[in-house]
Amino acid sequence: AQSVTQPDIHITVSEGASLELRCNYSYGATPYLFWYVQSPGQGLQLLLKYFSGDTLVQGIKGFEAEFKRSQSSFNLRKPSVHWSDAAEYFCAVGAREAGNMLTFGGGTRLMVKP
């Protein structure tokens, strides 16, 4: 069965500091990996995705993520956090083909200190 673990429920960083959110997955085939962000009262917005190719993927809002097959990880990073990045972040795994379910992690709530 597929699963996603986000070990950190809450993270607080200072504005301007770097950020890394952890994601570990379990998937029986080639994974299709995603990071979504949810701001209060909003839906889930796609930050970036990985299916194949370069293991370092760039997303919107200055985020990037690195796929490490040997560690079954897909950690999200940002070199300098802005106050507007405060939100909940979800990692997800699924198949590439449309119609297949995505399995989400429990989410990491990011708080940004001024």
Next chain:
Amino acid sequence: EPEVTQTPSHQVTQMGQEVILRCVPISNHLYFYWYRQILGQKVEFLVSFYNNEISEKSEIFDDQFSVERPDGSNFTLKIRSTKLEDSAMYFCASSEQGTNVLTFGAGSRLTVL
């Protein structure tokens, strides 16, 4: 930018009542989905829908639930005989053919009393 629209944003209902949550997917998308998030828990897959039929569903999606595309633009989730544990945020999503990249709506919060 195209978006997925969901109504209502919040619905309060009595236990045992039926509710219908509505979604307008992105117009050129062919796959439609419902997910739910119980407060404090993970986002969970309910069902995916393509070509007027269910393509995949989870264990959560039992006979209490049904989906329908009643016309060319709407996609609905019906929950019959609601229970307290159905209280959750329900997210609709859609995707183009050939890709599992979902665009989510803002969600419909269901509160069952």
